Amino acid sequence: MWDKIKDFFKSNNFINRLDLEAEEKVSSNLEANIDYLKDNLAPSSDLVFRSFHIGQKKEIDAEIIYFNELINADILQKEVLRSLMFDLELDCSNRTIKKEINDTLINSTIPIGELETTQSLTKALEQLLSGDVILFIEGIPKTFILGIKELEKREVQTPQIEAVTRGPQESFIEPLSTNISLIRRRIKDNNLMIDIKQIGERTKTDLAIIYIDDIVDQDIIKKVRDRLESIEIDGVLEIGYINQSFRDNWASPFPQFQTTERPDKALANLLEGKVVLLLDGSPFASIMPTTFIQFLQSPEDYYDHFYIASLLRLFRVAATFITISLPAIYISLVSFHHELLPRELALSLATAREGVPFPSVLEAFIMEISLEFLREAGIRLPGPIGQTIGIVGGLILGEAAVDAGLVSPPMVIVVALTAIASFVIPSYSATIPLRLLRFSMMLLAAVFSTYGLMIGWLLILIHLCSLESLGVPYFAPFAPIKLTDLKDSFIKFPLKFMGKRPESTPTQQKKRQPDKE
Amino acid sequence: MQNKIKIITLLLILMLIVGCWDVSEIDRTRFPTYITFDQKADDVYRFSTKIPVLKEEAPEDVSNFRFSGPSFYSGFKDLQPRVMGKISLALLRIAIFSEAVAQEGLKPHLDTFLRDPVIPGSTLFAITPGRADEIIDIEVAPTNDIGEYLELLFNGGTDDLILLETTLNDFFISLLTTGVDPIIPLLKYGTDDMEVKGAGIFQNDRMVGQLSEKEVRALTLVKEKGLKGEIEIKVEDEIVNYYIQNNRAKIEPSSKDGRLKFQIELTLDVDIDEDTNFRRLIDSPSTIERLEEELNSNLKREIYLLFDTLQELKSDPIGLGQITRAKRFDLFDPDEWRQDFSRAEIEVDINSRIRRLGIAT
Amino acid sequence: MELSKIKREQISNRQLIFIIIHNAVGTGFLSLPRSLAEVAQRDSWLPVIISGILWSGGFFLIYKLAIKFPNDTLVGYSDKIVGPYLGKIISLSYILYATLVTGLIARISMTVLASVNLPDTPIPVTLSLFLFTGFYLVSQGTKALARLDEFLFFGLTPLFLVLAPMAFNVDWINFRPMFQSEPLEIIEATYLTMYSFLAVDIMFIIFPFVEEQKKALKSSLIGLFIVTLTYLFITVLVVGFYGIEAIQYITWPTLSILKALNVPFFGRLEFFFFFLWIAIAFTSFAPYFYISSYGLADLFNFKHQNYSSFILLPIIAFVAFFPKNLLEIFSFMELIATVGLALTFGIPLLFLTIIKLRGLD
Incomplete structure (x- = not known):
């Protein structure tokens, strides 16, 4: 019966979705590229097509495309358009134009950090949708993707739900980048892995899989990736979506993954060999795998x-x-x-x-x-x-x-x-x-x-x-009993005795601090 | 398939949840705290009990009940329709038997007590001379709940050697074990109080005689261990009060000229609580020795008197039979035990040590 | 059995210990002291020790047999040793035996429940709740069973200490004089303890799931040792408290023993102990349900043990209602224990001989 319900949802949700499987290459013809985009994008009012000519001699046609509410217009005008329109001096012999524009643009003309090129129109479309600016130039079978996103966000605030009297007073907020920075800032380890994937057929939300590469158990990472692959959903609004489609037992009332709004808690779990998932737009991190006793632990302890x-x-x-x-x-x-x-x-x-x-x-x-x-x-x-x-x-x-x-x-x-x-x-x-x-x-x-x-x-x-x-x-360290883990369960031993990572979650390194020689 | 099974089972479970079979809400349950047993008249035993009234506006005397029946349970069944709510014996504290009932035998009344799981095994037993249901007329201070009063009387932490307590369990075990007889404290009613006056001693379940307070005191000293309590003795017409801190009794059975012989060694640690003679005890070991001697000889006399009574009545509440069986199996004959006991020779040896004198003497 | 299933449901050796302990300690020990005292009198502690030694022989035999077929349950290797037809008959009779034990344990638990706790609730209702819980546990597989037993052992053992205060009430005189019983009485009493020790045969089914099979014998012997110790403790406690004569009148002396204790502020300990005992009874019932369910699933190659559990539910319910009253339950218990003894020692001996003769090693 459950399978039927699942099938029903599956068949209904994804009827009209864009078929991105077939890759479209960027053609050297500007018009063709623009037509492709216009065909594949709903004619929204916030979508801007701006045509202009490159260089002081105004000989080459170019077009930038963006959603005007997602980008920093200031930077676009001052740093991108100005440099392209006025600063660029080009030698217009058609033969060298390809290479030259490529090199000059990247190396010297546009003064912004996030700049990449791609030959795939499909990818360009995706980037456009996620808030980047796309630049086409007549005669070049390539797109330039300029990362000058600017998103509205609130300040980092004190935790609302998991308030503590002692301890850091920062909590995660909605944008993924800020959240990653909150974690990255606290751990300067060269093995910290942050792997960003997109999830949701329509929303294409960014999801960061964070773990410490030489601590985490490879099986767990593989399971996380496998399950992420198997998620079929049109939109992900909150990390709870991921948790629910991830769980081992769908009928259980118990939360099988921990969510937290505290970066320090996420970090502590990373150090114990767990995987932290952060979703763009959600002020909560999801920690997996989780044992029941973790719900009784507070960072303050x-x-x-x-x-x-x-x-x-x-x-x-x-x-x-x-x-x-x-x-x-x-x-x-x-x-x-x-x-x-x-x-x-x-x-x-x-x-x-x-x-x-x-x-x-x-x-x-x-x-x-x-x-x-x-x-x-x-x-x-x-x-x-x-x-x-x-x-x-x-x-x-x-x-x-x-x-x-x-x-x-x-x-x-x-x-x-x-x-x-x-x-x-x-x-x-x-x-x-x-x-x-x-x-x-x-x-x-x-x-x-x-x-x-x-x-x-x-x-x-x-x-x-x-x-x-x-x-x-889930019920470790009580069942099965993990004697060494009991020191951090219904009682907490002094920090001195916490030299080993919890055994209930498999890890590559059992000891927190390897023996010094 | 698996989910269907689960759903069906859950539904079944839910269907079971429509009935509550054993519910008896606490405010609709009545808890008698004591029960008295009186001798037969017209072929029925007479019982009485008090059920605490919880409603504040209720009149005071609705809570006393007299009921009767050929056995305790039939009488109890007849009581049920007269009482608002279900009667539960879960908080029963004490059962008081009249002397006549005890002389007839307690076995018939014991059965319900053992069969019903809710009756506490720590229910106290007591015997009263005269009619047991006169307890209804007694108004004890400071509570109107006689069950509570009596429980505090026995268990309230008072140090008194004559407060021998016999619970349902004790009675049951000593009744059924060969080589030991039950003993139940004797309770005398006053007008507005009650008093423990000695104890009734039994042969099997029949009461055969009484022990005086002094005899009970001697009995507890021999029978039990680690007691605390006062002993008052007259020394040269003055009163000396000893406080027993600890006692150990060692009973050694042996055979002498075809008769049983019991060697009882009693060791006591005592304090001096009062000495009306105002003797100076500091630096006078001889006086202390003298006081010890007095205690020893007095207690020895009391214990001999106790054994005279016990042997005359052929009742063995101390469990000398059990001890004989355990220590000298060859000397113990279960069928002839009462005869052997009554003819046995008793030798008592008391060794008391005065430990503390108080802060000034 | 499929290797993937074995891998998925693997249990550690430590968990095996707890499964054996919980499987053995269940309903038998409630009446064990009484039946022991009836036959072995003052030496009632002796048969417990003898039984412990005897059953370790059973473990040894099963281990010797099972280690030869590390990936098979009894169902698997009986086919290989005596051929498909005879093998199926033996496996089926073993499964039938396990089903009978399951039903019997359920019945005893419900009878105790009805007479102590819920006198008016119909037994079919309480029984179906019990069976449903068992069904749920078995459907979750070997790991859940092992983990539950592991947790409950550590969760319940401290609570078992409610029995500890009774240790002060043990009268050692009840065990003296020692060694007075006839050897025949001791043997008969040993025979009576068998029902309480039925747990050895779980090794027939659970062995392939054990992680380190070489050490399985050691773990199971540790389990048996703890079981023996528990029974010894309880027998000494209960017989020492009641004495050998009074105990004969009490149906479940281990439950009733706490009746005597009057703990301030806590109400009645025997009901608290009973509350814990429900879990103990359940963990003794569930492994047998597990055995019959897994055995049946293995025999008929069911994909999941849920199918066989579902088939078994009505049979278990039928078995549970088969005995008429308590006396029949007790005689049924003895009968089944004899069958269990025959299977535990008979099957391995028979199979090992055949292996030797046919040279199957």
Whole structure:
């Protein structure tokens, strides 16, 4: 059934796409080249064809083509057009023109750095679409591609989602070039590989595959490339598209790749032998392969003292547990197994629940769902109002519900604790499956109490154990146990003991720092 | 194909989730904290219990129930329709038997306690002379929950050697094991309090006699290890209070002239808590020795008295039989054990050491 | 079996240890101390050790056989050794046996669940949830099974320490005098422990997936050693707590033992232990499901074990409902254990002899 759906999408999405497979050569006839472009491009208003004559004697026809919103017009006029029109002095004997223009143009006339020539019209078209200026000259079977792009972008800002108190306060932004610079600036290693590919049949978005060549495992790189090849999609808007089409198990709620907006996190992962993907237009980097424990690690852990880091890690593990199962535990204790409660607690819970009309399952569902509503509303509403809604919703709604006798105070505590716990986990994408699973755990606990709870946990564990991210076991270092990796899992050892890279992800160099001789 | 199977199974699971069979919401469940057992009249046992009332506006006396039936469970079943909500014995703290019931035998009542998984094994047992259901009329301070009161009385961390606690599990094990008999503390009701007064001793499940407070104290000293508690002794018409920090008893069975002989060696570490004679103990080892001597001889007398009572009643709550079986298998005869025990010779040797004197003497 | 599948589902030797441990420790140990105490009395710890030594012989035999066919399961090499027809019969009987064990473990788990935790929930409902979870695990392959066992071992062992406080309540007197049982009683008791030790035969199916097959014997013996140690610990704990007479009245003494403990602020430990035990029972059930499913898939050359699991589900459910009551379950258990013993020792001995005679080496 799934295959059919896939086929359906495949056949519909790419009906009209441009067939770029057949390469078209640049002809020496200017008109022919321009006609080709006009045939293959929709007549947009921002597309500019500018004809002019080269050189002081104005003898040779030339044409530049560009999208006027994508380029720096200043540079085009001052550096390109001016030099071509006025500065160039040409000897007009037709025989030498080819070689001469070629050499002079590149070597001496146009003072810009990014200049290449190509004989393929197809490539010229692609470059044009991605914002370069194309120059044709009558009689020369070549195009000149001038890289004078200028794109609108915002400043590098502080991380919004993965904010830390200690640590670099820079985050990725949309343009790929800035993001690459953020990484390149931090690692001056000659083995850092940045490989840019285009992805998306229509959008042709740039995608950078970044890794350190002598650390990363070749199998992993090969898998990344293979899967990139196999992606068939018309447009890629965000790195999430790549993550979703990449995953080993499409049905799993767990994120199989980590996304981050922090360059330092990306860098740390590069050093551990992982591959970082950056997509033009997306302020997030995708890190692969990923293990589950990475979602509980925050960059701060490595910058702070290891005692507090270990303590925080333990808290995060506890928070994960609470996020998934606290409401379910509450239900199974209150609706089924009173004997598991200490005596005083049992009596006070019974007193608190006295008069609540709903069974505890329904109560829990009402509260959890309204909490999820609040959370969504808080994101959609503009900043200050969002915060107000959080406070108003949380405080007033909870208070009123308790006063009205709709829910019991312990339930409010449970739900609030669960919500707080879900924010303790540093990675936003990791809390999504936990929130989903919470509801199914609640259902299981409502029917089977502790038995359902344990079965639910077993199902989650089986799923985590069977998951793999690019062939790396997702639940490592817990299953399979990697003893050496446990030092950076639910506790964090001092930096002194971190001499080896994590074993769960295969690498070429096991040691971070090779032995000095 | 594989996905279809998965979807079908998921649907099946979802269909199962329409029913909740075992739900009993905590606010719709009633938790009795104690149960009393009284002797048969007109062929039915009489029971009473108290169920804490959680609604604030409820009248005070709706929570006491008397019920009766030919057995505990049938009586309990009859109680259910009279009580709003399902009764769960999960928080049961104490079961109090009247002396008459205990003399008839506790086995018939024990079965429900063991069969039901929710009843805690740490449920306490107690015996009361007279009628057990008079407990309803007692209003103890500072709580109106007698179960909680009694639990704190036994487990509240007070150091008293006569607070012998017998739980369901202890009773069950000592009842079924040959060579040891159960013992249950004796609880006396007052008007607004309760008091532990000695203990009832058993032959199998039948109560055959009582031990006084002093005898219980001697018994716990011999039977258990690592006790803490006060012992008060009269020395020259003045009162001396010893605080027991630690005790070890060593029981060695042997045979002498065809009779069993038990050599009991008791070692005590004690502090002096009070000495009304105002003796100066610093620099006077002889006085300390004297106090030790007094304690030894007094305790020895008490233990001999205890064994007189036990041997007369042919009941062995200390488990001398078990010890004999373990240490001298040839001397132990399970069928003749009570006879052998009652004729056995007991020799007690006490060795006490005063360790601490307090900050001024 | 195809090499690509073997490569894909390879497990490490360490994981083999945990699979064996979890496979063995499951439902048997709940009633093991009782049946041991019934027969071997005060020497009930002895049969556990003897069994451990005995079953290591089983491991040795299977290892000797399996190492000759490193890429084959029992289904594969029985064809090669005794020919397609007899080979198929032997493999099928082994698969049938594994299916019976699967059903029986599921039934016992659900019976315990119903009598301790969810008395009103229909067993078919709880059973189908259990089977579904098992089905899901088996569909994820050998690696998932191995990783789950590995994780749960480290996850559950610290939690197993809830039993540790009971060690203080062990009365060593219950084991004295030692060595009083007849040799015949010890042998009978050893026979009774067999059901608890059924785990050796997983080597018939899982062996080709083991990474370093030369060291498989060592790993499996380590696993067996830990299993023996666990049983020894539990037997000593439970028999030492209840004594050999009281224990006979308790259906699942290992579960009930925590009833005696009254832990402040924590409620009741036995239900907490029971909660953990569900996972233990599941990990003992799943490997047998895995054996029968993989065996069947191998026998009929299914592309994926899901098909065979799907066929097996109704059979397992049928087996689970076959015994009428608890007594039948226990007698069924003994019967199956005998079959298991015969298969574990019989098949390798038979095959090794035939290999010797036919010179197949």
